[in-house]
Amino acid sequence: MSTVGLAQKTIAQHSGRPEGELRLTRRPDGRLWAERKGEARAVSVRRCFPWSEPARFVSLRDDEEEEFALVADLSDLDGTSRAALEAALAEAGFVFRVTAIREVDEEVEIRGWRVDTVQGPRRFQTRLDDWPRELPGGGILIRDVAGDLYHVPDPQALDRKSRRLLWAFVD
Amino acid sequence: MTRQTQDQHILERYTDQPARLPEELRPQLEAELGGDIRLYALADLDADLRLAETWVALGDASVALARRDAVSGVWATAGFARSTVTAVRETSGLSNGVLTVEGAPGEPPLAVLRYTQRQRRAMENLRFVLDEALGGRSVPTGDADAMYVGGVAGPVREAQALVAGREMTVLRRLLGYLRPYRRQVALGMAAATVITAVSLVPPRLAGYLIDRVVRPVQDGALRLDRAVHVAWLAVAAMALVYLVRQAAAVVRLRLMSVIGEWVTRDLRRELYTHLQRLSLSFFSRKKTGGLITRVTSDTDRLWEFLAFGFVDVSLSLVMLVGLSAVLLTLDWRLGLVMTVPVPLFCWMIFRHGEGMEPLFLRAWRKWSRLTDVLSDTIPGMRVVKAFNQEGRETERFSTRNADVTDEINRVHHVWTTFWPALVLLVHLTTLGVWVFAVPRLLGVDAPGLSAGAFVSFLLYATMFTAPIEVIGQMARIMNRATTSAHRVFEVLDTEPELTDDPHPVRLEPVRGHVVFENVTFGYDGVRQVVRGMSFDVALGEMIGLVGPSGGGKTTVINLVARFYDATGGRVLVDGVDIRRLDSGHYRRQVGIVLQDPYLFHGTVLENIRYGRPEATLTQVIDAARAANAHDFVCKLAHGYDTVVGERGHTLSGGERQRVSIARAILNDPRILILDEATSSVDTETEYEIQEALDRLIRGRTVFAIAHRLSTLRRADRLFVIEDGRIVESGTHEQLLALPSGVYRRLYTLQRELA
Numbered sequence: 001m002s003t004v005g006l007a008q009k010t011i012a013q014h015s016g017r018p019e020g021e022l023r024l025t026r027r028p029d030g031r032l033w034a035e036r037k038g039e040a041r042a043v044s045v046r047r048c049f050p051w052s053e054p055a056r057f058v059s060l061r062d063d064e065e066e067e068f069a070l071v072a073d074l075s076d077l078d079g080t081s082r083a084a085l086e087a088a089l090a091e092a093g094f095v096f097r098v099t100a101i102r103e104v105d106e107e108v109e110i111r112g113w114r115v116d117t118v119q120g121p122r123r124f125q126t127r128l129d130d131w132p133r134e135l136p137g138g139g140i141l142i143r144d145v146a147g148d149l150y151h152v153p154d155p156q157a158l159d160r161k162s163r164r165l166l167w168a169f170v171d
Numbered sequence: 172m173t174r175q176t177q178d179q180h181i182l183e184r185y186t187d188q189p190a191r192l193p194e195e196l197r198p199q200l201e202a203e204l205g206g207d208i209r210l211y212a213l214a215d216l217d218a219d220l221r222l223a224e225t226w227v228a229l230g231d232a233s234v235a236l237a238r239r240d241a242v243s244g245v246w247a248t249a250g251f252a253r254s255t256v257t258a259v260r261e262t263s264g265l266s267n268g269v270l271t272v273e274g275a276p277g278e279p280p281l282a283v284l285r286y287t288q289r290q291r292r293a294m295e296n297l298r299f300v301l302d303e304a305l306g307g308r309s310v311p312t313g314d315a316d317a318m319y320v321g322g323v324a325g326p327v328r329e330a331q332a333l334v335a336g337r338e339m340t341v342l343r344r345l346l347g348y349l350r351p352y353r354r355q356v357a358l359g360m361a362a363a364t365v366i367t368a369v370s371l372v373p374p375r376l377a378g379y380l381i382d383r384v385v386r387p388v389q390d391g392a393l394r395l396d397r398a399v400h401v402a403w404l405a406v407a408a409m410a411l412v413y414l415v416r417q418a419a420a421v422v423r424l425r426l427m428s429v430i431g432e433w434v435t436r437d438l439r440r441e442l443y444t445h446l447q448r449l450s451l452s453f454f455s456r457k458k459t460g461g462l463i464t465r466v467t468s469d470t471d472r473l474w475e476f477l478a479f480g481f482v483d484v485s486l487s488l489v490m491l492v493g494l495s496a497v498l499l500t501l502d503w504r505l506g507l508v509m510t511v512p513v514p515l516f517c518w519m520i521f522r523h524g525e526g527m528e529p530l531f532l533r534a535w536r537k538w539s540r541l542t543d544v545l546s547d548t549i550p551g552m553r554v555v556k557a558f559n560q561e562g563r564e565t566e567r568f569s570t571r572n573a574d575v576t577d578e579i580n581r582v583h584h585v586w587t588t589f590w591p592a593l594v595l596l597v598h599l600t601t602l603g604v605w606v607f608a609v610p611r612l613l614g615v616d617a618p619g620l621s622a623g624a625f626v627s628f629l630l631y632a633t634m635f636t637a638p639i640e641v642i643g644q645m646a647r648i649m650n651r652a653t654t655s656a657h658r659v660f661e662v663l664d665t666e667p668e669l670t671d672d673p674h675p676v677r678l679e680p681v682r683g684h685v686v687f688e689n690v691t692f693g694y695d696g697v698r699q700v701v702r703g704m705s706f707d708v709a710l711g712e713m714i715g716l717v718g719p720s721g722g723g724k725t726t727v728i729n730l731v732a733r734f735y736d737a738t739g740g741r742v743l744v745d746g747v748d749i750r751r752l753d754s755g756h757y758r759r760q761v762g763i764v765l766q767d768p769y770l771f772h773g774t775v776l777e778n779i780r781y782g783r784p785e786a787t788l789t790q791v792i793d794a795a796r797a798a799n800a801h802d803f804v805c806k807l808a809h810g811y812d813t814v815v816g817e818r819g820h821t822l823s824g825g826e827r828q829r830v831s832i833a834r835a836i837l838n839d840p841r842i843l844i845l846d847e848a849t850s851s852v853d854t855e856t857e858y859e860i861q862e863a864l865d866r867l868i869r870g871r872t873v874f875a876i877a878h879r880l881s882t883l884r885r886a887d888r889l890f891v892i893e894d895g896r897i898v899e900s901g902t903h904e905q906l907l908a909l910p911s912g913v914y915r916r917l918y919t920l921q922r923e924l925a
Contacts, residue, residue, distance in 0.1 A: 030271065030280050044262050091285075092264040094220050108657040109331040112185065120222030124289075125185055127330050131536050145326040147288035149266035168532040 520643020
């Protein structure tokens with residue numbers, strides 16, 4: 001069994017709390033509120049496995065950075081809660097999704113990229129020895145000097161030129 | 172170029188976002204604010220998390236927003252009074268941040284700003300000012316344009332301090348270093364020209380011999396004794412040619428190698444001297460390894476370029492032009508056959524080089540994956556063994572090892588195909604010369620061709636390959652040189668952030684009266700690590716600095732030692748602003764004992780005498796005794812002559828600490844800084860060190876940081892520093908008397924743990 005699989009199993013065994021009664025709503029103040037056993041708290045969401053298991057194990061954390069609840073599986077929630085959580089996850093899990101690579105050029109110390117993303121066209125720079133990271137769930141992730149992340153979900157599905165430019169960076 | 176214009180240049184060159192607030196927007200935002208813009212930032216994501224443009228500006232009393240409509244491009248502005256803000260919350264996602272400005276509780280927030288990491292620093296500036304205002308404090312903001320552009324350009328600037336200049340500018344600057352040696356360079360170039368010129372003689376001579384001596388003799392047109400005479404003359408001429416050529420080669424090789432070394436020596440000296448001038452902040456930004464390679468391998472590469480690349484490239488150009496000219500004058504028809512494909516060959520080599528780049532990049536990536544395994548597992552061998560994972564690690568290494576080999580073999584495959592193929596093409600041109608020449612040689616085709624001309628032609632043709640190779644690689648040679656030159660100039664162009672007054676004050680001696688007057692300090696942006704701190708420390712007083720890590724204790728001592736200058740307020744020593752002091756002279760009178768003391772490679776004696784090389788041996792022993800170091804030093808086989816430091820005898824942490832205390836005692840500083848001096852040693856050693864420190868602090872002004880509060884029992888006063896401010900100060904007893912004091916809490920906690 002892989003280490004990731006093992007870890008998941010362990011957590012699942014230990015987190016046998018009934019999450020069914022957990023309710024999530026977005027209130028007028030714009031924040032996600034979690035409610036359980038009459039206790040309500042504004043929470044922020046954190047995926048435990050953002051790349052290997054994005055739809056499972058979401059930690060709901062209050063303003064003191066303490067875990068209010070751990071959602072083992074999104075399907076454990078009722079429809080409204082799930083929709084509210086998914087909206088919050090979309091925001092917390094934001095990365096640029098690359099659809100095409102237009103240009104890659106090298107300069108002293110940095111490599112410049114020009115890409116098209118779902119969010120719009122973008123130029124960014126990486127350090128020369130900062131290689132794209134292969135993700136457990138497939139695809140690669142590029143991190144630029146400012147810390148922005150660029151996800152290429154399936155490098156093989158890109159157009160010919162993008163694939164050629166990316167060739168040196170993916171296996 | 173100022174920092175601000177440099178940053179603007181970075182934004183224009185590397186991003187698609189404006190280098191400053193759009194001009195057309197400024198009046199609108201100012202109208203909304205009812206005053207000047209103090210700070211601004213760009214929120215570059217909309218509610219759907221698509222790239223968008225919303226500018227947020229901060230005024231003295233209001234906040235204004237301008238959102239560009241994605242379709243019409245029209246700006247919509249809005250705003251709210253700062254007095255309505257009740258809280259500011261910043262949350263960060265994987266690649267984005269959200270700044271929520273809250274108004275009345277339960278109401279929708281006043282503003283929700285979404286942005287990518289690139290805008291984070293500029294946004295943080297805004298948040299910091301708003302946050303401080305909520306706490307009733309105002310923060311000086313500086314120039315709004317500079318703060319914005321500095322925040323956004325920061326990450327690129329840190330990755331590459333010098334914005335990449337044009338290749339030619341960098342090369343010209345590098346060649347400028349040859350100027351002091353221009354006479355030698357001229358001589359070297361002249362010698363190289365001689366080599367090129369005389370290389371053209373032998374083929375011509377061979378042709379002459381065949382046409383004017385051998386053939387006439389065979390035909391009976393020339394008398395044999397006369398021919399022998401001429402032939403010997405030709406042999407002598409050949410000998411002379413080779414002699415001159417090799418003599419010139421000696422001059423060229425030696426001169427250019429030597430000049431190359433001189434230039435790199437100059438560069439290394441300039442680099443190292445400059446490094447010593449740079450502020451500590453520079454060294455915290457750059458990796459040590461990177462700086463070392465700049466002084467060593469980069470200058471070495473520059474030597475390669477100056478000694479060979481630069482001369483070879485320029486002379487190969489001359490050689491190609493010269494050869495083509497000779498061939499064309501010798502016989503323009505055959506000359507054309509030979510010269511026309513030359514640009515094609517150069518282009519092919521160039522393209523080959525370009526095509527190899529992704530291959531090299533891939534091989535480099537695989538290579539670093541392989542070394543990652545090594546740097547991962549060798550230091551972590553204990554863990555590998557403890558979990559019995561040797562097999563898996565070996566497997567991981569083998570996979571990556573095989574990967575690297577495949578990748579590098581791909582590189583070999585490409586070049587081993589290319590070069591023989593290219594040589595084949597060159598041979599084909601020679602073959603073309605034969606095809607055209609043979610009928611003419613035999614007199615079948617007109618015009619006829621003499622055997623001599625043909626021979627010299629063929630000999631010339633063989634000389635083509637070498638310069639073509641060099642020219643084809645020119646791009647790579649230049650690229651390597653400019654990259655290295657760039658990395659070297661980047662350091663040279665970094666200005667020290669700390670500059671001394673042109674007419675500095677020298678305190679002889681420093682007495683040790685230290686005053687902070689409303690001192691603020693921030694490393695970057697408007698965020699302050701020290702916020703309006705004031706205190707007065709008398710001569711010979713010992714101050715203990717306590718508080719949570721990240722609270723600003725280390726920054727305070729960095730300011731006392733003048734490793735940094737305060738961004739606001741003043742630090743006074745003996746009544747003089749520390750910025751007016753000669754910093755070197757001042758620091759000699761400040762002693763620092765760190766948690767993990769650094770000993771240089773050298774003997775114990777040299778290390779103790781580091782600050783005062785002229786100290787007598789008696790003084791050294793006295794200092795070592797006072798530091799409780801004398802006894803253990805005597806136990807070492809080589810005594811004070813034991814070599815320590817990197818690759819030397821390994822001293823334990825406590826021993827190194829005592830040597831560094833002896834070093835500080837010998838230096839006799841008036842102001843002493845102890846940064847966690849006893850935290851990394853066992854209790855018994857701590858006792859010895861504490862005893863040594865007690866001797867050291869006598870009669871000096873001392874600032875001591877300690878987590879273990881018991882080590883500060885001798886302090887006259889304690890400052891509890893939290894979040895950049897002194898929250899409590901007084902003697903141990905006074906602080907313990909505060910019912911809900913921070914110090915009291917920390918002290919009780921430590922007592923319970925002990």
